[in-house]
Amino acid sequence: MENIICACGHSNPYGTKLCEKCGRPLTEEGKQTKVVDMRYDGTAIRSKTYNTTFVDKIWNFFSSVKVGIALIIITLVAASIGTILPQAIYVNAPEPSKAEYYEKVYGVLGKLYNNLGLSHLYNTWWFQILVGMLAISIIVASLDRGLPLHKSLKNQRVKRHESFMKRQRIIAEGQVPNADETLDKVEQKMSELKYRVRRDGSALLAERGRFARYGPYINHVGLIIFLTGVMLRLVPGFYVDETIWIREGETRAIPGMDGYFIKNNKFILETHGEKQQGGEASQGVNVMAKNYQTDITLYKQPEGALPGDSDNLEKLRDYSIRVNHPLKENGFALYQMNYRLNELRQMNFNLVNKASEESQGQIEIDLTNPKKQYDLGDGSSVQILVYTPDFDGFENGEPQTKTSIPNNPAFLFRMTTPETPEGEVSFVEIRKPPLEPLGENKYRMKFAGAEMRNSSNFTIRKDSTIPILFVGGVIFMIGVVIGSYWNHRRLWLQVDPDGRVLMAAHVNKNMFSMKKDLDSVTTFAGLPPYRDQLDKPEDDNKSAKPGTKEKEGDNTL
Amino acid sequence: MSLIDISGNLLFVAFIAYLVATLLFGGSIKQSNATGKNTDKWGKVAIIVTIIGLLSQLGYFITRWVYSGHAPVSNMFEFTTAFGMFIVGAFVLIYFIYRVTALGLVALPVAILIIAYASMFPSEVSPLVPSLQSYWLTIHVITAALGQSILAISAVAGLIYLLKVVDLKKPSKQRFWLEAVMFFLVVVVGFVVATSVFNMMDYDSTYTYLDKEGNERQIDYNMPPLFGMNEYKAVEEHGMSPLVEMPALINAKKLTTVVWSLLVGSIIYLLIRLIARRRISAIFQPFVKRVNLQLVDEIGYRSVIIGFPVFTLGALIFAMIWAQLAWSRFWGWDPKEVWALITWLFYAAFLHLRLSKGWEGEKSAWLALIGFGIILFNLIAVNLILAGLHSYASA
Numbered sequence: 001m002e003n004i005i006c007a008c009g010h011s012n013p014y015g016t017k018l019c020e021k022c023g024r025p026l027t028e029e030g031k032q033t034k035v036v037d038m039r040y041d042g043t044a045i046r047s048k049t050y051n052t053t054f055v056d057k058i059w060n061f062f063s064s065v066k067v068g069i070a071l072i073i074i075t076l077v078a079a080s081i082g083t084i085l086p087q088a089i090y091v092n093a094p095e096p097s098k099a100e101y102y103e104k105v106y107g108v109l110g111k112l113y114n115n116l117g118l119s120h121l122y123n124t125w126w127f128q129i130l131v132g133m134l135a136i137s138i139i140v141a142s143l144d145r146g147l148p149l150h151k152s153l154k155n156q157r158v159k160r161h162e163s164f165m166k167r168q169r170i171i172a173e174g175q176v177p178n179a180d181e182t183l184d185k186v187e188q189k190m191s192e193l194k195y196r197v198r199r200d201g202s203a204l205l206a207e208r209g210r211f212a213r214y215g216p217y218i219n220h221v222g223l224i225i226f227l228t229g230v231m232l233r234l235v236p237g238f239y240v241d242e243t244i245w246i247r248e249g250e251t252r253a254i255p256g257m258d259g260y261f262i263k264n265n266k267f268i269l270e271t272h273g274e275k276q277q278g279g280e281a282s283q284g285v286n287v288m289a290k291n292y293q294t295d296i297t298l299y300k301q302p303e304g305a306l307p308g309d310s311d312n313l314e315k316l317r318d319y320s321i322r323v324n325h326p327l328k329e330n331g332f333a334l335y336q337m338n339y340r341l342n343e344l345r346q347m348n349f350n351l352v353n354k355a356s357e358e359s360q361g362q363i364e365i366d367l368t369n370p371k372k373q374y375d376l377g378d379g380s381s382v383q384i385l386v387y388t389p390d391f392d393g394f395e396n397g398e399p400q401t402k403t404s405i406p407n408n409p410a411f412l413f414r415m416t417t418p419e420t421p422e423g424e425v426s427f428v429e430i431r432k433p434p435l436e437p438l439g440e441n442k443y444r445m446k447f448a449g450a451e452m453r454n455s456s457n458f459t460i461r462k463d464s465t466i467p468i469l470f471v472g473g474v475i476f477m478i479g480v481v482i483g484s485y486w487n488h489r490r491l492w493l494q495v496d497p498d499g500r501v502l503m504a505a506h507v508n509k510n511m512f513s514m515k516k517d518l519d520s521v522t523t524f525a526g527l528p529p530y531r532d533q534l535d536k537p538e539d540d541n542k543s544a545k546p547g548t549k550e551k552e553g554d555n556t557l
Numbered sequence: 558m559s560l561i562d563i564s565g566n567l568l569f570v571a572f573i574a575y576l577v578a579t580l581l582f583g584g585s586i587k588q589s590n591a592t593g594k595n596t597d598k599w600g601k602v603a604i605i606v607t608i609i610g611l612l613s614q615l616g617y618f619i620t621r622w623v624y625s626g627h628a629p630v631s632n633m634f635e636f637t638t639a640f641g642m643f644i645v646g647a648f649v650l651i652y653f654i655y656r657v658t659a660l661g662l663v664a665l666p667v668a669i670l671i672i673a674y675a676s677m678f679p680s681e682v683s684p685l686v687p688s689l690q691s692y693w694l695t696i697h698v699i700t701a702a703l704g705q706s707i708l709a710i711s712a713v714a715g716l717i718y719l720l721k722v723v724d725l726k727k728p729s730k731q732r733f734w735l736e737a738v739m740f741f742l743v744v745v746v747g748f749v750v751a752t753s754v755f756n757m758m759d760y761d762s763t764y765t766y767l768d769k770e771g772n773e774r775q776i777d778y779n780m781p782p783l784f785g786m787n788e789y790k791a792v793e794e795h796g797m798s799p800l801v802e803m804p805a806l807i808n809a810k811k812l813t814t815v816v817w818s819l820l821v822g823s824i825i826y827l828l829i830r831l832i833a834r835r836r837i838s839a840i841f842q843p844f845v846k847r848v849n850l851q852l853v854d855e856i857g858y859r860s861v862i863i864g865f866p867v868f869t870l871g872a873l874i875f876a877m878i879w880a881q882l883a884w885s886r887f888w889g890w891d892p893k894e895v896w897a898l899i900t901w902l903f904y905a906a907f908l909h910l911r912l913s914k915g916w917e918g919e920k921s922a923w924l925a926l927i928g929f930g931i932i933l934f935n936l937i938a939v940n941l942i943l944a945g946l947h948s949y950a951s952a
Contacts, residue, residue, distance in 0.1 A: 039912075039913070049735075065909055065912075065914070066913075068909060069913075069914070070903050072905055073902075073905045074904055075902060076899050076902040076903060079895050079899055079902075080895070080896075080899055082890065083892040083895050083896065086892075087890055089889075089890075090768075090891070102864070105769045105806070106806060107804075107806070122890045205708065231730060270682045288683075288686065289686055289687055290687065293689055322687070323687035323690070323883060324687065324688065324690060326882070326885065333885065335701065335884070335885035337885070424735060457886045461885045463881075466887075469877075469887070473874050473877070476869075477869065477870060480865065480866040481866050484862045484865060484866050484930060485866070498668035509858070510859065511855065512654075512655065512852070512855055512859075533853065
């Protein structure tokens with residue numbers, strides 16, 4: 001493609017809209033309009049210039065702001081669809097029965113919602129592709145416009161052609177008595193207003209806040225860094241997300257954190273009001289909780305120990321994990337996520353003679369780790385033949401357990417005493433009379449109390465992408481603030497030696513403040529009144545005169 | 558008088574001050590037909606009364622904070638009241654940049670409606686649940702609300718713009734939707750009236766019902782039940798029985814509230830139409846007839862530009878930091894989070910449309926109204942319907 005030679009002799013790259021040197025409009029369209037399009041300062045934008053090869057087409061697709069906006073809107077609508085019914089992770093049902101839950105609770109709509117994958121909407125391939133396309137659009141559009149804009153802003157000439165100045169939104173034309181004095185005064189005033197002023201013969205360019213033009217590009221860089229961070233979580237090692245249940249008194253290896261062990265010393269639930277404390281609170285329902293806390297001790301294996309070997313642990317420290325106050329160690333964090341109160345820990349039984357109620361001694365059964373046999377001395381002993389932590393009825397004569405959590409423990413005991421050396425068999429279930437499958441017994445196991453304990457659930461999280469996300473977020477904020485709270489103001493002035501004045505002004509946003517600057521420089525340097533070429537004719541007589549200008553607030557209730 | 562009583566009284570004073578200021582703003586514009594001087598004087602008085610109201614509400618906010626020991630933004634009443642306060646604050650800020658009195662005539666009634674709406678929710682001071690016990694509650698919620706309030710001013714400017722440009726003499730889509738916005742505002746009044754009247758009557762009926770998971774639960778109606786909960790049985794019933802039973806998926810109590818608000822709102826709307834013999838938009842139109850459209854358009858754009866970074870910081874960045882600390886993940890696709898993201902995406906689209914597609918003036922004004930609609934949806938519907946981790950109002 002050949003370069004465009006402007007009337008001033010400057011050779012512009014193909015696709016340029018306003019001459020890089022003098023600012024003359026180079027396109028037919030530009031020559032026709034009253035106010036030129038100053039976006040990207042009229043430089044050649046790749047996507048607006050080439051559209052022949054496949055790469056061009058892809059590039060143009062993603063660089064289009066129209067496509068970008070469409071992607072934003074589609075993402076927005078898709079995201080909102082995901083809130084119509086709760087997402088599967090928030091559904092109060094175990095993983096395998098979630099589909100059932102949707103159908104049972106929400107009927108046909110729920111079934112459809114789940115089957116369409118909308119219950120995992122934010123993890124679906126198409127939603128992630130959508131976000132990916134948005135990211136590509138941000139990168140391409142920023143490169144497409146950001147680089148040419150930067151080049152153009154860096155190489156600005158002071159002197160611009162009349163046809164450029166007359167096509168700005170704000171222009172002023174007229175006569176002044178003394179050309180040099182006017183230029184000096186404008187320079188003085190604009191410098192006072194913190195503009196950077198450059199002069200070139202009879203021309204003057206005052207410019208302020210150019211960096212504001214980079215705001216959008218900076219915030220786009222921040223967004224891309226952020227999205228990169230999010231994607232890095234897929235790389236192994238960057239992200240750990242594990243969970244652990246641990247009972248009071250237990251010491252366990254922490255999943256995902258090799259070599260670390262944790263001991264649950266005590267779980268504490270405090271509620272508002274006097275009602276319940278620890279013991280009898282019903283799993284958090286209807287009680288306003290004040291504090292969830294687990295007092296723990298953190299241990300580390302000595303160097304060179306085998307994985308899972310819990311001997312010779314080194315104590316690192318004690319800590320109280322609370323909501324909002326996770327335990328932090330070596331890049332990992334442990335969060336208090338859930339708790340279970342009043343889990344049975346130990347059950348005590350007396351071996352008693354049914355007739356005399358005389359006790360032969362007591363056994364204490366640790367429900368997570370019961371012994372096979374308890375010797376009571378004097379020839380008496382109790383043997384545990386079968387133990388079911390969560391008894392759920394018999395099947396083929398065998399007692400069955402539902403889970404391994406001691407919610408409903410049951411035992412098949414063999415009781416041996418000097419009186420019954422052969423042993424008697426008894427099946428004991430909590431709060432039920434014992435079964436005696438092999439005939440009437442002389443002895444029985446009498447319940448003698450139980451000990452409860454609580455357990456805590458922690459999430460173990462390591463997220464090495466956090467610093468990247470944080471940097472991305474900070475850069476984004478800086479970019480948004482620069483782009484939003486500052487604006488790029490420019491004033492071009494041309495005063496011929498005979499006193500003919502041509503002034504033009506441009507601001508990328510916030511014309512209101514620009515006009516205030518213009519009012520003060522116009523008054524100070526005695527410039528001809530300016531006019532806003534976008535003002536409708538009906539307002540013309542009002543806003544053209546600087547006198548009424550200052551009263552704008554009053555006229556515009 | 559205890560601190561909490563003082564706090565309540567200050568809020569009441571603020572409410573009255575906003576009402577008076579609205580009338581003064583109206584007066585200042587009416588006067589402007591005669592001479593500019595009166596406008597100045599009335600406008601000045603109006604803004605002073607507004608600031609008195611704002612200071613008084615700030616007093617409410619601070620005394621309540623001292624009394625409860627945490628920033629009063631932790632339930633529906635507190636948050637919504639604060640939102641109303643920030644809208645007035647944002648209006649005062651924008652007023653001192655642009656000195657456009659007509660803004661007050663719309664911004665203050667919107668704030669009044671929001672505060673009235675807030676006061677329909679239980680206003681007791683309640684202690685914080687563990688996940689809210691963090692100074693991030695203060696930082697995140699206040700910044701997010703501040704951002705939303707500044708964004709709301711763009712809708713105020715948008716409404717003024719549309720009131721001026723939409724031709725109310727000829728039927729058109731614009732005329733219909735503009736009046737729909739007005740009707741919505743009246744429905745909020747309807748909600749406030751219905752709630753207050755039934756409150757004054759001490760209306761209370763109790764039912765048991767089966768929830769969507771099949772558990773039996775109990776519910777109190779504070780309005781005569783138009784709709785019954787799933788398989789409801791009366792425990793104590795007054796006045797009327799539910800007309801229609803709803804499936805478990807629909808909360809019939811909330812539906813009853815919505816329908817009562819619509820009913821009362823429609824009656825008020827019809828009365829206004831009958832008395833004024835005009836559309837509500839037409840009643841307001843004379844007040845904005847001297848507004849400079851270009852300036853109002855710029856105010857709308859400017860408030861989005863000022864509000865967008867604040868909103869991003871509060872509703873997304875601070876939110877993520879806190880979520881990381883409290884819930885161990887910075888983002889969880891909770892409905893409130895998703896709607897904050899939707900709000901953010903919407904205003905991002907707004908800015909891109911404006912910059913690149915030249916959507917200014919009327920189009921931009923409609924977008925600003927839709928944006929405010931999303932903010933209100935996030936405040937009302939997401940809290941009350943799409944209950945998630947952020948749900949304030951479980952009652």
